[in-house]
Amino acid sequence: MTIEKIRIPDFGDVQKITVVEVFIAPGDEIAAEASLIALESEKAVMDIPSPLAGVIKEVLVKEDDVVASGDIIALIETAAGSGESIEQAVEPVAPAEAAAVVEAPVAGHPAPPQPPGRAFHASPSVRALAREQQVDLAGITGTGPGGRILREDIVTALPGGGEAPPTGVGDSTTSPGQTAPEDFSKYGPIEEVALGRIKKIAGPHLQKSWNTIPQVTHFDEADITDLERFRKELNGTLPEGEAPFSPLVFVIKAVAATLKAFPVFNSSLLSGGEKVALKKYYHLGIAVDTPQGLVVPVVKDADRKGFRQIAGELQVLSSNARAGKSAIPDLQGATFTISSLGGIGGSGFTPIVSHPQVAILGLSRSAMQPVWDGQQFSPRLLLPFSLSYDHRVIDGAEAARFCRALRHNIEDLKRIML
Amino acid sequence: MSETVKYDVLVLGGGPGGYTAAFRAADLGLTVCLVEKEVRLGGVCLNVGCIPSKTLLHAAAVIEEAAQALEFGIEFAAPKVDLEKLRAKKNAVIDQLTAGLDGLCKARKITRLTGTGSFKDRSTLVVTGTAGEQEVHFASAIIATGSRPFKLPNIPEDPRIWDSTAALQLTTVPKRLLIIGGGIIGLEMAQIYSALGSRITIVEMLEQIIPPADKDLIQPLFLKLKKQYTILTRTKVSEVRPTASGIEVTLEGETVPESGEFDGVLVAVGRRPNTAGMGLEELGLVLTDRGFLRVNERQETNVAHFYGIGDVVGEPMLAHKASHEGKVVAEVIAGHKSAFLPMAIPSVAYTNPEVAWMGLTEKEAKAQNIEYDKGKFPWGASGRALSAGASTGVTKVLFDKHSGRIIGAGICGINAGELIHEAVLALEMGANAEDISRTVHAHPTLAETFAFAAEIVDGSITDVLPSKKK
Numbered sequence: 006m007t008i009e010k011i012r013i014p015d016f017g018d019v020q021k022i023t024v025v026e027v028f029i030a031p032g033d034e035i036a037a038e039a040s041l042i043a044l045e046s047e048k049a050v051m052d053i054p055s056p057l058a059g060v061i062k063e064v065l066v067k068e069d070d071v072v073a074s075g076d077i078i079a080l081i082e083t084a085a086g087s088g089e090s091i092e093q094a095v096e097p098v099a100p101a102e103a104a105a106v107v108e109a110p111v112a113g114h115p116a117p118p119q120p121p122g123r124a125f126h127a128s129p130s131v132r133a134l135a136r137e138q139q140v141d142l143a144g145i146t147g148t149g150p151g152g153r154i155l156r157e158d159i160v161t162a163l164p165g166g167g168e169a170p171p172t173g174v175g176d177s178t179t180s181p182g183q184t185a186p187e188d189f190s191k192y193g194p195i196e197e198v199a200l201g202r203i204k205k206i207a208g209p210h211l212q213k214s215w216n217t218i219p220q221v222t223h224f225d226e227a228d229i230t231d232l233e234r235f236r237k238e239l240n241g242t243l244p245e246g247e248a249p250f251s252p253l254v255f256v257i258k259a260v261a262a263t264l265k266a267f268p269v270f271n272s273s274l275l276s277g278g279e280k281v282a283l284k285k286y287y288h289l290g291i292a293v294d295t296p297q298g299l300v301v302p303v304v305k306d307a308d309r310k311g312f313r314q315i316a317g318e319l320q321v322l323s324s325n326a327r328a329g330k331s332a333i334p335d336l337q338g339a340t341f342t343i344s345s346l347g348g349i350g351g352s353g354f355t356p357i358v359s360h361p362q363v364a365i366l367g368l369s370r371s372a373m374q375p376v377w378d379g380q381q382f383s384p385r386l387l388l389p390f391s392l393s394y395d396h397r398v399i400d401g402a403e404a405a406r407f408c409r410a411l412r413h414n415i416e417d418l419k420r421i422m423l
Numbered sequence: 424m425s426e427t428v429k430y431d432v433l434v435l436g437g438g439p440g441g442y443t444a445a446f447r448a449a450d451l452g453l454t455v456c457l458v459e460k461e462v463r464l465g466g467v468c469l470n471v472g473c474i475p476s477k478t479l480l481h482a483a484a485v486i487e488e489a490a491q492a493l494e495f496g497i498e499f500a501a502p503k504v505d506l507e508k509l510r511a512k513k514n515a516v517i518d519q520l521t522a523g524l525d526g527l528c529k530a531r532k533i534t535r536l537t538g539t540g541s542f543k544d545r546s547t548l549v550v551t552g553t554a555g556e557q558e559v560h561f562a563s564a565i566i567a568t569g570s571r572p573f574k575l576p577n578i579p580e581d582p583r584i585w586d587s588t589a590a591l592q593l594t595t596v597p598k599r600l601l602i603i604g605g606g607i608i609g610l611e612m613a614q615i616y617s618a619l620g621s622r623i624t625i626v627e628m629l630e631q632i633i634p635p636a637d638k639d640l641i642q643p644l645f646l647k648l649k650k651q652y653t654i655l656t657r658t659k660v661s662e663v664r665p666t667a668s669g670i671e672v673t674l675e676g677e678t679v680p681e682s683g684e685f686d687g688v689l690v691a692v693g694r695r696p697n698t699a700g701m702g703l704e705e706l707g708l709v710l711t712d713r714g715f716l717r718v719n720e721r722q723e724t725n726v727a728h729f730y731g732i733g734d735v736v737g738e739p740m741l742a743h744k745a746s747h748e749g750k751v752v753a754e755v756i757a758g759h760k761s762a763f764l765p766m767a768i769p770s771v772a773y774t775n776p777e778v779a780w781m782g783l784t785e786k787e788a789k790a791q792n793i794e795y796d797k798g799k800f801p802w803g804a805s806g807r808a809l810s811a812g813a814s815t816g817v818t819k820v821l822f823d824k825h826s827g828r829i830i831g832a833g834i835c836g837i838n839a840g841e842l843i844h845e846a847v848l849a850l851e852m853g854a855n856a857e858d859i860s861r862t863v864h865a866h867p868t869l870a871e872t873f874a875f876a877a878e879i880v881d882g883s884i885t886d887v888l889p890s891k892k893k
Contacts, residue, residue, distance in 0.1 A: 128853065137759070
């Protein structure tokens with residue numbers, strides 16, 4: 006029998022991970038892969054499975070703890086040792102911690118200040134502002150020299166950030182999200198229902214995108230009659246166990262090719278507003294409707310992958326997203342986003358550009374339409390799509406050209422090889 | 424006083440923490456009652472601590488400097504010290520400052536009560552003063568009762584055995600003065616009495632004087648003092664016997680005389696919080712083993728509407744910590760989201776040379792396994808220090824190896840207590856070695872030494888040879 010430590014896995018450079026639920030208690034006997042805790046980051050909620058089977062000896066995290074990769078979740082007693090043994094992994098207790106009896110916080114109150122060497126890189130006035138506005142500095146990426154957290158970074162992080170002046174932010178008068186609602190119950194019965202976790206996380210991000218990006222939406226449609234025929238043919242001869250091709254797979258490839266031809270659509274506006282960063286990689290975020298809410302997994306390097314590979318990846322990414330099991334790296338790094346409502350319905354919509362991206366493609370429901378071919382009307386399957394773009398970076402004419410090119414690429418996929 | 428008056432804030436204790444809290448609370452629109460047991464505001468700091476000691480230290484510095492002027496070809500006659508006039512000067516400074524506080528208090532319409540306070544319940548304090556007892560009703564209470572010198576248990580009562588308060592009364596200058604405790608208070612008193620003519624012996628239980636500071640920072644001071652005083656480290660006082668001729672003291676240590684006779688003994692072995700006899704525990708307030716009130720960074724105790732600030736809530740027992748906490752607590756009570764979370768609180772020993780440090784010391788950084796780069800600039804290479812006859816000194820600065828940001832600094836030398844604040848600001852602002860190196864410092868100044876120490880880490884130093892690794 007050995008006691009092993011179970012640690013939080015590596016999440017890349019995610020800033021803030023919060024424990025939202027703890028499923029285990031000391032004494033629990035658990036199987037390998039059993040869920041231990043649920044974590045929430047800026048983008049996702051995920052369960053952490055146990056790497057080992059055994060009996061939980063001690064649980065070292067609790068709900069609402071902010072944790073980092075490598076932190077210990079629990080100690081588990083296993084039949085045979087395979088992980089790190091407790092003896093060699095005992096962390097040194099800083100003497101200051103043991104000695105600082107007087108500074109020890111009263112139970113239930115926030116933790117004492119960190120030692121200077123480990124503290125946040127922010128000046129006293131900025132730390133005070135963060136405290137007043139209840140902004141956790143751990144979740145802020147500083148944009149100052151050497152990553153220093155500036156006053157602006159705090160303001161931007163606030164609901165309605167970037168718009169409101171540095172003082173008075175969060176006042177009911179300046180932040181639309183916090184305006185006190187009128188008393189609806191005087192007109193009839195109401196019921197208050199909490200927003201889902203993902204909506205609560207996504208809200209401020211959407212608000213920021215909406216507030217900071219002057220966006221325009223351009224509409225167009227592509228004739229996918231031939232593409233659909235081809236797709237059905239492919240799916241009819243699909244080898245056993247292989248993911249079927251959805252129209253989205255082809256649109257992803259067409260978008261990647263179009264982005265290569267129009268690099269500015271695959272960029273981000275840099276702070277100062279004088280430069281854009283053109284990204285030489287094509288990671289496409291795909292908005293997925295899940296029972297918990299909207300999740301956007303990312304198909305990485307879509308330009309370099311084949312149709313089959315993308316079809317397979319798309320299936321895994323969306324089923325993980327629906328199961329609430331998206332890995333953090335799968336939700337990061339998108340350069341452009343596609344939101345498809347085609348499976349549900351509608352003839353057009355205006356998606357919101359997701360900051361810091363500069364454009365987003367919306368797909369609506371394709372429908373058979375009469376199309377005049379010069380001599381007669383013929384029935385064609387048309388896919389309506391819309392492109393919302395950041396007008397600071399992209400002009401209307403460019404957007405129209407992008408949509409034309411995208412349309413051609415979708416209608417005649419051979420073009421994407423050019 | 425009407426029984427029906429209920430103050431927003433009661434402040435118990437009128438020291439630097441208490442009066443600051445009271446003033447800030449009043450300025451934030453709260454009604455305030457300030458209770459102080461002494462007639463004068465200002466607490467230990469103003470009356471029997473920082474301020475009177477600095478007045479006497481200034482006098483000591485003048486005496487010492489006059490003697491040193493000989494190097495510059497200037498010779499003064501031996502000084503004649505009029506103790507009574509020196510005392511009067513010291514008291515005049517105290518009077519001026521405390522009178523100023525009275526004026527500020529009055530202008531803010533703060534109710535002042537003189538007497539000792541004891542809590543009757545969670546909203547009533549009984550103040551016992553010369554005018555009898557009276558009850559004060561309050562919504563929130565700030566406990567700012569400070570600290571008192573610690574009394575060693577094996578030391579008898581005798582008029583020749585002093586604590587720091589007694590030593591500052593300046594009643595007499597003992598020929599042979601034993602100072603028990605080589606901390607800041609002990610060394611400052613040594614400075615004063617040595618200049619006035621006492622022969623000083625300092626006994627310190629730990630291995631160095633000013634134990635919290637790094638040994639190499641203290642070294643310039645230690646080397647100077649050991650020529651003037653007998654300094655016995657790792658030494659304990661096992662017995663103190665007052666006799667007619669003097670005070671016999673038995674010492675315990677590796678290489679010390681077993682006993683000695685002194686004309687005066689100063690006990691300066693730390694301070695203890697004043698938390699007894701006020702009914703605090705009856706209110707349910709939690710005290711630590713050493714009697715400190717436990718508070719969080721909002722100065723809140725475990726009992727709602729009860730707050731603590733200053734020495735009474737723990738180390739470091741410094742007036743500047745107390746006053747900052749005083750502001751925070753007033754803001755917290757006024758509903759602001761304030762908290763006392765400084766990255767560093769500077770410590771200063773007003774010895775000659777002075778010693779000041781802030782942030783992490785090297786030994787703390789090591790104990791916390793923080794990797795750091797160190798820059799150390801000896802004042803012997805500073806033109807300003809040399810020309811002022813003050814080459815005894817060193818400036819040291821530590822930077823985190825990973826973030827590059829300053830994590831601590833220490834200065835030994837004249838005006839170290841003034842110079843340290845550039846380092847505190849650098850730490851609060853998150854400066855790195857390059858930031859400090861590229862900040863233009865006037866030449867020749869003592870402040871330059873801080874930039875030089877940073878340049879050593881930055882690798883851009885020219886005033887001494889750069890270290891090889893860069």
